[in-house]
Amino acid sequence: MIGYVLQRTTVAFVLIWLVATSIFMVLHIIPGDPAELLLSQGGVSPDPAIVADLREQLGLNKPLPVQYSTYITKVLHGDLGVSLQDGYPIVDEVLVRLPRTLELILAAGLIAMAIGIPFGTLAAVRSGTPYDRIASTLASIAISVPVFVIGTLAVLVFAQILKLVPAGGFVAFSEDPVKHLTLLVMPASTIAIGLAGILFRITRNSVLEVLGREFIRVARAKGLARTRIIIAHALRNALVPIVTVLALQLGMLLGGTVLVEYVFNWPGLSGYLVRAVEARDYPEVMGIVLVISTIFVFLNLAVDLLYAVLDPRVGQSR
Amino acid sequence: MTSMLQSMPKPVKIRLAVVTGILLLALVVPLLPLADPIAMNVKQRLTEPGWGVWLGRDEYGRDILSRILWGARTSLAVAFTAAILSAIAGTFLGLLGGYFRGVVELVTVRSSEVLLCLPPMLLALLVVTLLGAGSGTLILCLSILFTPGYVRVVYAETLSVRMLDYVAAQESIGTHPARILLRTILPNVTAPLIVQFSLTVAAAMVLESGLSFLGLGVVPPAPSWGLMIRGARGTMDQAPLMLLWPCLALSFAIIALNSLCDALRDALDPKAHGNALSAGRSVAAKMSNRLLPGLFTARQEKIVLAVRDLSLRVTAAPHAPDLVRGISLDIAAGETVALVGESGSGKTMTGLALLGLLPKGVECTSGSILFTRRDGSVADLLSLDEAAMQAMRGDEISMVFQDPGGSLDPVYRVGQQVAEGIRAHRDVNAAVAKAQATDLLRAVGLPDPEQKAKAFPHELSGGQKQRAMIASAIANGPRLLIADEPTTALDVTIQAQIIELFGELKQRDPDMGMIFVTHNLALVAQIADRICVMYAGEIVESGPVAEVFAAPKHPYTAALIASVPEGENERLQAIPGAVPALKDFSSGCRFAPRCGLAQSDCDKHPDLRETGKDRSSRCFHWKEVA
Numbered sequence: 005m006i007g008y009v010l011q012r013t014t015v016a017f018v019l020i021w022l023v024a025t026s027i028f029m030v031l032h033i034i035p036g037d038p039a040e041l042l043l044s045q046g047g048v049s050p051d052p053a054i055v056a057d058l059r060e061q062l063g064l065n066k067p068l069p070v071q072y073s074t075y076i077t078k079v080l081h082g083d084l085g086v087s088l089q090d091g092y093p094i095v096d097e098v099l100v101r102l103p104r105t106l107e108l109i110l111a112a113g114l115i116a117m118a119i120g121i122p123f124g125t126l127a128a129v130r131s132g133t134p135y136d137r138i139a140s141t142l143a144s145i146a147i148s149v150p151v152f153v154i155g156t157l158a159v160l161v162f163a164q165i166l167k168l169v170p171a172g173g174f175v176a177f178s179e180d181p182v183k184h185l186t187l188l189v190m191p192a193s194t195i196a197i198g199l200a201g202i203l204f205r206i207t208r209n210s211v212l213e214v215l216g217r218e219f220i221r222v223a224r225a226k227g228l229a230r231t232r233i234i235i236a237h238a239l240r241n242a243l244v245p246i247v248t249v250l251a252l253q254l255g256m257l258l259g260g261t262v263l264v265e266y267v268f269n270w271p272g273l274s275g276y277l278v279r280a281v282e283a284r285d286y287p288e289v290m291g292i293v294l295v296i297s298t299i300f301v302f303l304n305l306a307v308d309l310l311y312a313v314l315d316p317r318v319g320q321s322r
Numbered sequence: 323m324t325s326m327l328q329s330m331p332k333p334v335k336i337r338l339a340v341v342t343g344i345l346l347l348a349l350v351v352p353l354l355p356l357a358d359p360i361a362m363n364v365k366q367r368l369t370e371p372g373w374g375v376w377l378g379r380d381e382y383g384r385d386i387l388s389r390i391l392w393g394a395r396t397s398l399a400v401a402f403t404a405a406i407l408s409a410i411a412g413t414f415l416g417l418l419g420g421y422f423r424g425v426v427e428l429v430t431v432r433s434s435e436v437l438l439c440l441p442p443m444l445l446a447l448l449v450v451t452l453l454g455a456g457s458g459t460l461i462l463c464l465s466i467l468f469t470p471g472y473v474r475v476v477y478a479e480t481l482s483v484r485m486l487d488y489v490a491a492q493e494s495i496g497t498h499p500a501r502i503l504l505r506t507i508l509p510n511v512t513a514p515l516i517v518q519f520s521l522t523v524a525a526a527m528v529l530e531s532g533l534s535f536l537g538l539g540v541v542p543p544a545p546s547w548g549l550m551i552r553g554a555r556g557t558m559d560q561a562p563l564m565l566l567w568p569c570l571a572l573s574f575a576i577i578a579l580n581s582l583c584d585a586l587r588d589a590l591d592p593k594a595h596g597n598a599l600s601a602g603r604s605v606a607a608k609m610s611n612r613l614l615p616g617l618f619t620a621r622q623e624k625i626v627l628a629v630r631d632l633s634l635r636v637t638a639a640p641h642a643p644d645l646v647r648g649i650s651l652d653i654a655a656g657e658t659v660a661l662v663g664e665s666g667s668g669k670t671m672t673g674l675a676l677l678g679l680l681p682k683g684v685e686c687t688s689g690s691i692l693f694t695r696r697d698g699s700v701a702d703l704l705s706l707d708e709a710a711m712q713a714m715r716g717d718e719i720s721m722v723f724q725d726p727g728g729s730l731d732p733v734y735r736v737g738q739q740v741a742e743g744i745r746a747h748r749d750v751n752a753a754v755a756k757a758q759a760t761d762l763l764r765a766v767g768l769p770d771p772e773q774k775a776k777a778f779p780h781e782l783s784g785g786q787k788q789r790a791m792i793a794s795a796i797a798n799g800p801r802l803l804i805a806d807e808p809t810t811a812l813d814v815t816i817q818a819q820i821i822e823l824f825g826e827l828k829q830r831d832p833d834m835g836m837i838f839v840t841h842n843l844a845l846v847a848q849i850a851d852r853i854c855v856m857y858a859g860e861i862v863e864s865g866p867v868a869e870v871f872a873a874p875k876h877p878y879t880a881a882l883i884a885s886v887p888e889g890e891n892e893r894l895q896a897i898p899g900a901v902p903a904l905k906d907f908s909s910g911c912r913f914a915p916r917c918g919l920a921q922s923d924c925d926k927h928p929d930l931r932e933t934g935k936d937r938s939s940r941c942f943h944w945k946e947v948a
Contacts, residue, residue, distance in 0.1 A: 023440070030452070144584065148577040150528050152535050153569045156551055160562055218728030224679055225723075226743035226794065227716030230708075237731055259444030263532050267555075277444075278536060281451045289451045296444055316778040317732060 084291030105272035112195035120203025128211035146201030210242035404464035412472020420480025632689035660850035737775025865937035
């Protein structure tokens with residue numbers, strides 16, 4: 005068990021190191037000089053003096069290994085560099101915006117679980133019935149419709165036409181908790197729709213698969229109540245794939261909230277990223293990508309460790 | 323190709339037709355009499371829909387219908403190009419990685435897995451940062467994004483195909499690897515590739531429109547659905563409909579692609595799903611709650627179970643012969659009856675029917691199952707509703723199944739699973755149930771029961787698991803224990819121990835009746851008092867074990883006994899042929915086609931007839947059976 009934890013943790017750290025290194029490499033392998041690329045927007049050739057300045061500022065004149073070790077050392081000290089646009093430390097901005105994005109993802113995840121798992125289980129139990137077919141079709145549609153389409157249409161219907169909620173924006177929880185939550189509802193629900201569809205599907209298929217296993221018949225032969233068999237045995241055994249998919253999807257959302265944050269003016273990490281991409285602010289983009297990737301890797305680590313709790317067979321090398 | 327299309331199931335065909343329609347439409351767009359999609363006409367901005375401008379004009383006065391149709395072209399062109407490029411790259415890398423393994427595998431497969439560690443949208447934004455927005459970047463970026471998916475699929479398939487004999491055979495005759503890869507392995511990975519391809523096209527469209535929506539994809543003024551939605555958002559308050567059209571077009575296209583993808587996957591990867599939970603209980607039989615008078619006086623002993631004329635059939639085939647026909651069976655308290663037959667004889671189905679656990683698709687058509695409860699009352703199990711049956715299962719009747727490995731839920735401790743059955747029927751708290759469970763585990767001869775109760779199923783050996791299952795089955799002191807081939811999945815030495823355990827259980831609870839389902843006659847001699855031989859869904863002979871073994875009265879029983887290895891010199895006699903499939907059941911004697919004694923009158927169906935005291939046979943010529 006301890007060996008398993010150690011092994012997974014090591015893999016996670018190696019992955020993060022790989023990501024950090026790849027980011028560094030990408031910056032230096034791409035054809036052309038980053039400083040020149042940055043300054044040559046709009047097809048105008050930049051002033052060589054300014055390029056040289058920027059190269060100095062970015063440390064691009066030093067040998068590659070030196071640059072690499074400087075970069076890694078800085079990252080290890082939690083220094084992601086400063087924005088090229090305003091010289092503001094990237095870490096500070098990330099720390100302000102990250103919680104907002106995490107909140108959005110967490111809210112969406114909870115809503116999606118509350119919908120997807122119970123309805124998916126029911127669909128498995130009633131597989132082949134009209135309920136199953138209708139719910140499965142709805143889930144397919146929910147998965148297919150792009151999130152920004154749902155978001156835009158939600159704004160149109162609920163904000164523009166029905167005027168139930170504001171079209172978007174953000175108010176800190178400490179300032180006005182009610183307003184904060186009101187503003188959270190639409191973006192979180194928008195993300196939750198597609199996520200619920202995915203959870204519905206994996207729950208339905210996994211529970212259906214477990215229901216075909218021998219121990220379900222044994223549980224019936226023991227005279228257990230139907231609901232107990234469904235929840236304590238079928239759903240419980242289906243949890244491993246469900247958790248896997250949920251974690252993977254939540255991880256994907258770390259970058260995937262871009263569109264929703266944009267639609268609803270939610271000032272999260274993704275908006276910051278889009279701004280950085282538009283301005284081609286390399287240090288910012290690299291910093292944000294590194295942070296998101298790190299969270300992603302740790303999320304997967306958490307899932308790996310959760311497996312050992314969910315499935316006693318995991319982590320016991322035999 | 324045509325034949326491949328024809329062999330496709332209907333759902334695939336319909337969806338394929340829809341997607342092909344969308345593709346064709348996108349192809350012929352330049353030929354249609356449409357307004358120029360990028361010609362601006364600011365004077366007419368936001369014109370309402372009308373004659374000639376069916377969907378109105380956008381914020382720059384451009385024709386919306388024209389832009390939607392041209393937008394389809396843009397989206398599909400980007401998505402298909404990216405999907406094809408990534409398919410080529412991914413297939414190539416996956417094939418190499420899967421075939422050569424080693425360093426090649428590390429470079430191709432593992433490195434592309436690092437890409438999968440990043441959220442796709444993030445990766446896309448990274449590429450856009452480096453290369454700037456535009457259709458070219460978009461295609462490149464999507465191709466990079468989707469390559470790892472192909473690598474993974476092709477790699478996995480290649481690995482499994484590579485293990486096949488004919489690939490090894492080709493290698494051994496020195497065929498060039500490139501030839502093996504192209505001619506042998508590639509055709510085998512086609513099916514998953516097709517699914518992956520349609521998946522990728524849909525995903526590429528979603529990402530393309532998303533990036534364009536952010537203003538980081540297709541560059542204006544080129545028509546793109548993502549860009550149109552972006553534009554229409556600005557004028558939402560004045561022209562809400564303008565927002566609807568590109569949303570609908572995009573959603574429709576993606577739903578069409580995704581649903582084609584699902585249908586393809588179902589067609590190419592058919593997995594029949596059984597559902598053990600919603601087992602069919604008989605409908606017809608529920609009504610037949612009739613007591614047969616005089617039944618319980620027929621024999622001296624106290625009867626626990628009396629099955630009368632039980633028939634089962636496959637619901638989906640109402641005209642096929644019954645799966646199990648006219649089974650009648652008595653079990654007295656303390657008696658062990660062996661139900662014997664080859665696979666397919668219907669013995670397991672009969673056992674499941676007694677518990678009301680028939681699988682979906684099998685139902686009871688006639689008969690009764692009379693059961694004497696602990697309190698002395700008699701109930702027809704077929705007429706009980708599910709709730710009453712549930713109360714009966716695991717309490718008064720319980721069952722031990724064939725595969726101990728699959729019988730235990732892998733995520734619960736063994737003790738919990740035994741205790742669970744106790745608490746389902748007895749009002750005891752968790753601690754008491756747990757203590758009882760440990761006692762039961764000790765009673766079935768598990769070494770160190772306290773520790774075994776805390777163990778998970780995978781920590782037990784096969785024999786130990788079966789002991790735990792037996793503990794669970796006897797937990798509530800059942801009147802009737804059904805054991806369905808309980809030793810078949812076990813080693814021979816373990817088999818003997820489990821049989822011994824059943825013998826001990828009978829001594830401990832002398833009133834418990836037992837049905838022992840098996841195909842192993844050697845076990846029957848050890849454990850059973852009476853034997854019922856089943857063939858093709860019917861009982862063909864029954865009687866006391868010793869008598870039947872000494873002088874079988876049905877040619878099938880005789881053949882079964884002859885096939886048991888005994889002395890060293892004796893030649894083993896296999897029964898020619900096999901149990902017929904349901905649809906091939908003969909209308910006469912079902913064993914006749916394999917029977918050495920078959921005569922012309924065997925084309926009539928024989929009834930079970932008495933051949934002596936407490937003995938019966940379903941053979942016209944039982945007197946001739948040696």
